[in-house]
Amino acid sequence: MMKNSIVLFVCALVLTSCSISKDVREQRKTINGNWVLENVGYEGSEGSFKSMLFNDANGFCFEGSTWYFLENNSTGSYTIPTSNSVCAGGVRNIRWSVLESESGNDKLQFKYIDEKKKDLYGRTGYRLEILSLSASQMTLKSDVNVDGSPVSVVYNFTKQ
Template sequence: MKNSMVLGALVLMLFSCSLSKEVRQQRKSINGTWILDDVSYAGSEGVFKSILFNDAQAFCFEGSTWYFLENNSTGSYTINSTTGACPAGTRNIRWSVAEDPSGNDRLQFKYIDEKKKDIYGATGYGMEIMSLSDSRMTLQSRVNVDGEAVSVVYNFIKQ
């Protein structure tokens, strides 16, 4: 009887920690190589100069290659620069999809080193999944500029 209760509690705990069917499907769709085709702004008028993910200016990310490996939640993105205006190179990441009660789930990531250890501790970045198919993905992050909400929109194309 006691063993049955322990086994039941273990099974309950296992299922409560598992991913929903929707999140599993999103992870499978995200798995692979993507090109960040366009970075744009919505919600406000004007020209913006922004540093994304505490890394580089927004225009540096256009044409960057993002790689997501579903089975161990790691990946990378690579910024290519021929002008020297952008910090070229590959950044390693650990990523996940988090369920959001508001309806749009979030793709989130943290920087990791080559040994897959977090570089900045609790610091990470999240973007709402606005649309996702096997060939296209649109993500969005919201920021405040002079007290006004502005959305950064990231459009990806799968390779």
């Protein structure tokens, strides 16, 4: 009888350590669906910036991009419009999750995957701080350095 109790305790411990918090589960449900990246802005420094976002394209190429997040299998994609000859338009497949933060805002993280859902670049990915999230709006932020000075890239999304 004691042996069965120990086995049940260990199983319960493993299950609870692998589960995600209620807050993260709610954020994932809210993020689930189609979004449009309306605006990419910069904070923390004056002037104009030419930025390469996510090792993919210039910041202005992402404005108007559509993002799809599927909560039940943590996959999705974003599509950069082909309306500009400077931007390499098309679909990029991603695997995403929400990383809970004990000291501040949670983070949306993603990495690139292929059509068979295999990682493209190993463990390389991106983390964006979730500044605000509602049923219709999402604002994310990533911090970078430009010539030794901190600059924040702010992404404003609208849910479709």
